Amino acid sequence: MSKQLLIERDGAVVTITLNLPEARNPISDNAMVDAIVDALQAADGDPSVRAVILTGAGSAFSSGGDLSKMKPGLGLRGEQPVATVRNYRDGIQRLPLAFQQIEVPVIAAVNGPAIGAGCDLACMCDIRIASQAARFAESFVRVGLVPGDGGAWLLPRVIGWPRATELALTGRMIDAAAALDWGLVTKVVEPGELMPAVRALADEIAANPPRAVRLTKRLLREAQDASLGTVLNLSAALQAVVHETRDHEEAVDAFLERRKPTFTGN
Known part of the structure; x- marks a missing residue:
């Protein structure tokens, strides 16, 4: 089992927990990408798994990219632009493709901030339920970047073109109530009720053929x-x-x- 993730099986439901709480669960490193892709493919390859829950350890769902690794030669940024393109294609861009290819339903239990690529990670899931502590931001523009992980494709399909454009061009953070109003999540619950609510939905899905x-x-x-x-x-x-x-x-x-x-x- 990868140290980046906690994977638990309970009946027909698998829960995948991003497990780097001290760093607020960044997903830009290849080790994390590999772990998530492997966990999704393993769940999808097991017909007895009927639903997957994705959440984050600690106070955050995911902080997205690791800003400490955005200097040249670190993380996704290569020494030359051509290397950066390759790093994105071989790295974080594998995530939306993996979510798109699997057939097992994935529910995001958004326990806290979902920022940048973390917001896009939530959008990769099929359904999103949020804690009242959740916050969402398509914040790439605020650090001089564009959504390099597929967010420009994902977010408009979840909340529509005008609102996705507003969030992406301002980098503004919205709270869970606004996320519910905009259709980014389907339900908002108190923090202590998040996992029971998500598990109830997973069980409802799992009860079907x-x-x-x-x-x-x-x-x-x-x-x-x-x-x-x-x-x-x-x-x-x-x-x-x-x-x-x-x-x-x-x-x-x-x-x-x-x-x-x-x-x-x-």
């Missing part, structure tokens, strides 16, 4: 950039797959027999 859940997420992801005709064709193809599952038959039988279904993932 696993294959249908994963393929529904895949369909939603693909629909972000596809035409209606393409989405309809893909929907029909995936529907043909799930129609043949035992879980679909169990769901129909349980409904007709007025009983609670038991899903096995088959």
Whole structure:
């Protein structure tokens, strides 16, 4: 297990915790990127995992990039621009691609500040629930940078173009209440209620037929950039797959027999 992460399995739910609280959980180092990508792929590769929770240890969700490593030759910044481009492609830009490729649902439990790449990390997840202590900022411009981790693609798809533009061009921080109002998160709870609330949502998702859940997420992801005709064709193809599952038959039988279904993932 990587020292950058804590990974816990409880039933069908895996919780991944960014575990560098003394540094406020930065995600720009390759070791952290590797750890997150490996953890996501491992969860996705296990059909018995039905949901993933992502959160941060300590008071922050994630501070994003490590400002102490932004001098030439340190962290993502190379000695030459061409090296910097390569560092981003081989480093932090692997995160949004990993989140996009997996089918297991990921819920962000935003326990505290999610700043810069930390805000974008939350946007990579499928659903976000925030503690009242959470804060969000697409703050790259304030340190003379652009969103190098995919934030320009992610944030507008979560909160819409005008508000994403406002946050990205001002670098302004918003609180959890504003994040809820803008649709950045779906729920805000007291700090002590965050993990129970997120776990309740994960359990609600996990109670559904696993294959249908994963393929529904895949369909939603693909629909972000596809035409209606393409989405309809893909929907029909995936529907043909799930129609043949035992879980679909169990769901129909349980409904007709007025009983609670038991899903096995088959």
